[in-house]
Amino acid sequence: MRPTVHDIAAKAGVSLATVDRVLNNRPGVRGVTRDKVERAIETLGYVRDVAAANLAKSRSYPLVFILPEGDNTFMRGLAAEVEAAKARSAIERTAITILSVPAFDRVALARALGEARALGPAGVAVVAIDAPEVVAAVDALRSDGIAVVTLVSDLPGSTRDHFAGVDNVAAGRTAGALMGRFLGGRDGPVAIVAGSMLVRDHRDRVEGFSAAMAESAAGRQLLPIVEGHDDPAEVERLVGGLMADHADLAGIYNLGAGNRGLIAALEASGRGKDVCAVAHELTPHSRAALTSGTIDALLNQDAGHEVRSAIRVLKARADGLAVISAQERIRIEIFLKDNLPVDPA
Template identity: 80%
Template sequence: MRPTVHDIAAEAGVSLATVDRVLNNRPGVRAVTRGKVEQAIATLGYVRDVAAANLAKGRGYSLNFILPAGENSFMRGLEAEVRAAKAHLASERTEITIRCVPAFDASALADALAEARRQRPAGVAVVAVDAPEVVRAVEELRQEGIAVVTLVSDLPGSTRDHFAGVDNIAAGRTAGNLMGRFLGDRAGPVAVVAGSMLVRDHRERLEGFQAVMHECFETRLLLPVVEGQDDAALVEKLVGGLIERHPDLAGIYSLGAGNRGLVAALEKAGKAEAVCAIAHELTPHSRAALLSGTIDVLLNQDAGHEIRSAIRVLKAKADGLPVIEAQERIRIDIFLKDNLPNGQA
């Protein structure tokens, strides 16, 4: 059984009222008595149920999520996870609001963060764009005592509290190793399709990918990066152009979204089997392409885990509690058509 406040009182030899004062950091307790209570807490391994305490006091949490708008399937999946959490947590006095802003638009994102600051929530979770105005907006939130968690794409130069996302340099390095091994002795250059270099996750994936390709597969030609703005129609046009200019194209690393365009271009050109394609995020469209063989490997991050992590961290910050780093670490999943989840291989 989990220890209770009654167990703490008995262990320390004090009243329940004294235990309550110590747990809530209220005055009126002598230092020696406080020390006895804290020692009893440590001895018993007591962990306070802050959610239950807040429920009893009628205290709630207001959390703002700011996400990119558009047809990016992964981002829409992320939004669906936020909506599911919103419905689930309503009974726990957690109120979640969602705002979508144009993707890669630093000015619009800074404005949304400023609006969130005026609403004074307990915390804000945001898919960041790495720009000075966004860094300033995060700083202003923190100055108001509002916790900030970045989602998917980080903002390490800011005062944000936590990043809920994968190690994107490691993701890019993984893609580089897989690309080099899959291609083997097959001749031809490798192309990289990014969404935008304005977001750190895309820059870090590119950094990791290029580093491994140069270190381990230095004879392989890497073509200049093209930016598809995570737009399927633009990605299709760009990949079609790459295939026309480089008929011996051996591989494509799609480190952003817009993979419907990648798949369409490869299939239209009859290159679905000839070109090794490595992409990110398991969505219904990318799953189908993995099963058909047009995409060879998918690197995935668990959107549900990221949203749950962001909520846990924001609530912990609001309560002044430590963050359990191991619980919040987001792993990189590697999917082939043979190991898709839910038995759909």
């Protein structure tokens, strides 16, 4: 049974009126009380029934999602989640338009944001590239009163309303802590493979990883970052070159996509079990590599939660309602071969 406002009130030890004030961000609630209510919301997993409220108001919300093209398994999964949300449009009273742009193309992304602005939607969700023209396009949307949520990769220099994604500095730190522990006394440098340093999430992961490695594996050499543009073939070529150039390579952190290339290069080298590999996103390929021991650890983010969160925030902003931070927090999942969830396939 889904938790209700009555459950929140009982859990927090407050009145229904206080819960209502917190949910609607109204004044008159002490900070300590607000914290108690928000903790209760998070503990219970309360999700506001926006659909029922929308039905009562007979309101529909036109939304635009702007997603990158390409052979990125995680992004294709994200697109599938948006399509699933589109299929729920009648229930959630949304009208979702999907625009696709070439990956890491900031000019094309700025142009797509302009196209979205011309449609006059209630809100836009976008996988951002941290570039001046993209910031300007997002700010233009906000100046028109159109809500903007950045998805997966943030754009903090803009006036965007909300970021639906994990804390990527923390994700990088987690990867660095895992790498440092797994390496133990093994000698040799560690390689970092990014998709593109144009995107904020990849830069944040590098920052966190480097800091954690300095703490957990002081003195360990980190090789210069290479960019695989989330392309499996390019990642395979780059990792193959790293393996050939560094016979003592101890570890590889793949902080973007292209895990198929990482796996292929490790297995082709015959050193897949000797080199510690930490990567992101649970996909069929990375799951198999984690099970076989080619990859040692995976950090995952829930694409479905990110899409649902983006929609909730955009609708709330369109209605002038507050966002419940506990409900929209995207968590970092850590998977080893020992705690893999049951394969839905």
